[in-house]
Amino acid sequence: MKTPNLLVKFSNMIKTEVIKAAFEAMNNKSEFIKKAGIIGILTTAVCQTTAVLINKDVPKKEKKFMLAQELADGAINLTIFWTLTALCIRNGRRLATNWTENKAKIFDQVSDELKKETKGFNKYHIHKVHQDYIDGLGTIIGMIGSVTANNFISPPLRNYAASLYQKEHIRQVSYQQSVSNNSIFDKPAQNNVLTQQKPLTQYNNMSKFLNQSKSPGINPLRLF
């Protein structure tokens, strides 16, 4: 007996997974739409982060901000999208279920209505119409939730998070610059922190510094 090779097994596995997912989508479209949205956000986050990283024409400071913006966008957008869409879908479905309780007759009429639209088709199953209505309302309200999450809640949050990161980056860069340029002694007198202080405070500070530098383990020459 011939054993199926690895390729056939792999292709069968993919087919089976796609078919399972397709049936899930048939049963529960709103959940499928939510999952598709989440995969879309992940794709965008991966692509855009890579795009910022490899773009050589963007200056360093803006690059830092945009990189932080993309990472924050991915994380915040994913969390808010997932939460709000799931909440909206659940409530939409619940709303439709409550509305349609003990109202089976109307779905019989809807079934007739749908029959008119499709040429040569006998009749939709009443339970299918009922479930599609619940699912459809879940999808519509879920889409409203996802649009709100994606476009009105996460952009200000991600911008705020990215600006915090950028400020921290600028602070670090200016600190490193001031250390490397030996700014305390090289800069003009009006910018020097020590000269802006009163003479007595300046003297105290200098003496403190010199006392510290005398302690073992710190070589004052290494500091400058």
Added chain:
Amino acid sequence: MQVRPSIKNCFEQFMLNEKKIARVVKFNENFTTWHQRLVLGIASISSQPFFDYYNKNVDQETRNYSAVRTVAKIIVGTTEGCLVRFLAIKYGKKIAFNWLSKGNSKENSAVVKELNTFFDTRKGYFKGKADLQDENHNVYKSSATRFGRYSDKLNDWIKAVREHVEKGGNFDNFNFETEEIKDLSRFLKESGNVLSVASAFIAGLIIDIPMTNKVLNWGMDSLFPEHRHKKDGENK
């Protein structure tokens, strides 16, 4: 005494008529991933650039870069996303139909097993569903064995669909007189949807990254040339 209806009741009355229910059912059937991408894209371009441009936490130059980048990202992402998803759904249906076309052969056993599990048992639309009732408590029973064995009918269905396509019909609407064929059409559509999500991921990696950068650089050159071609030291 007349009771004043609440907003919730008004909305319920508004939504619960035959035509609106039929519209929602049709929407649920026909809503695909490319529609979703389009809706999100349109909403994004009408809101996100403004958030970026009026972001007071950063300086003007960063704001300009960020807003132009967001526009570039949305235009490229939406165009590419919609196009790839649309094509993937169109060809995904044919791919899924080709999988079914192998019928009850041995190599297709995994596929047929899945189909049987779905259509045979109550795992389809009626999983765990209670019987429906109307106002007078008349019961509309949910049928447990709606389709019978899928694999028994598979070859007949495939033959019917093939004839339909050969005559010039498309995969969207088979218009046959049975609900099973209608479900087959829906199954192919959803398979296309699933394949579209996977292909959009791959296409995003290949197309999105270079295209976004090109559109960003072009946009910055034409809109804010004063920020361009600076040395890094000037921007720190």
